[in-house]
Amino acid sequence: MQVLIPIAIVIATIAFMEWVAWASHKYIMHGWGWGWHRDHHEPHDNRFEKNDLYGVVGAAMSISMFMLGSPLVAGDYAWPPATWIGLGILGYGIIYTLVHDGLVHQRYFKYVPKRGYAKRLVQAHKLHHATIGKEGGVSFGFVWPQDPAKLKAELKRQREAGEAVVRESAGA
Template sequence: MAVFIPALIVLATVVAMEWVAWASHKYIMHGFGWGWHRDHHEPHDNLLEKNDLYAVVGAAMSISMFALGSEWVMGEGAWWPATWIGLGIMAYGLIYTLVHDGLVHQRYFKWVPKSGYAKRLVQAHKLHHATIGKEGGVSFGFVFARSPAALKAELRRQREAGIAIVRESAGA
């Protein structure tokens, strides 16, 4: 039982981080934080992007939680769940790095899935990149992806409503 509660906190944090990532991506990265995120949507040959600064923000959130949970840092005021929340944030960051940067954008390894959920993640994120600029768009999450057909229909609706400029190659 001593392991169950911490494991539950880590798992709940990983799940919650997908919502945090979705909201941050939709309202910050495609909002006032577009200056850091823009180069992620534009072709370039650079090893790093300004967008990678968002990973530093995520790391700072995790480190802050580890500090809040540490008696070494906080003394008797340490809040024990914070350590496990920090671990959940770190785990989500690792998942994000492997899925988004590795699988979808092929920054670390070259593998193109032919079927299954991995293919759906790649398709959903490619549809996210189908818009030009920060307006409109679909699929702001990183680990949970709606069906490509539903995302294409949403892009088509946004294009017809004048909400988003969709690249012709997107098929929406």
Template sequence: MSVIVPALIVLATVVAMEGVAWASHKYVMHGFGWAWHRDHHEPHDRMLEKNDRFALVGAGLSIAMFALGSPLVMGEGAWWPGTWIGLGVLVYGVIYTLVHDGLVHQRYFKWVPKRGYARRLVQAHKLHHATVGKEGGVSFGFVFARDPARLKTELKRQREAGLATLRDSAGR
């Protein structure tokens, strides 16, 4: 088999995972999974958060896809795309860890971007954290960020409609 097809599967999976991450962030983490996600939105000095459990869910998905694609695990019933989908999920997890936890929340390194897409990502996610509680909010993706000016407009609309409570200038 050509290397092109597996590479396209990996790439398509990485792109699709941003959609999966957006939906799970908006509807699971800010829904029934709030008990795990809440501490991510609150100040703390712990190295780990309950929210980090979601990374284990992603790792489980990746491992399951690797297993589905493995003849060692599945025998003749192995589904060859599973390996490449599992690799795409893994690559997205690495990107998420470096971009979201590393760059945006500075858990692993300190760098505040002054311009470009990295700055836009940081601004968009700071706007995500501008709300109090799980209701309302903007910017649920982790790698693709909308224009911060549009996100501010959306937050203002949510606040005026009573759909979101914004943090005050002290971050409360």
């Protein structure tokens, strides 16, 4: 039984991090944090993007939790569950880099999924890249994709309402 609580904390943290990523992508990265996110939405030949700094922020969050969880670092203030939270944040970071950097943007492997969850995830994130600039947009989560048909309908609505500039290729 003792092992179930840490596992539950790790899984809950991964789920919570998808919400954190969604909210910060929508309200920070497409808001006052656009300066770091912008180059992810523009074509370039660079190996790295300023946007990768958000990954560094995530790593710092994870490391801080490992420090808080460790008596070696935090002494009497150590809070053991923080270790499992740190592991969950790390897990989310690994999933993010596999599905977003890898599967969708093909930064270090090339695989085009034909069906199921992975295909839907790629479609949903491609639709995130269908808008130009920071205004409007859809699909701000990275791991939990919404129905692409619904996302296309929302893009169409945003274009017609003048809330976003949508690329023709989006099929919206």
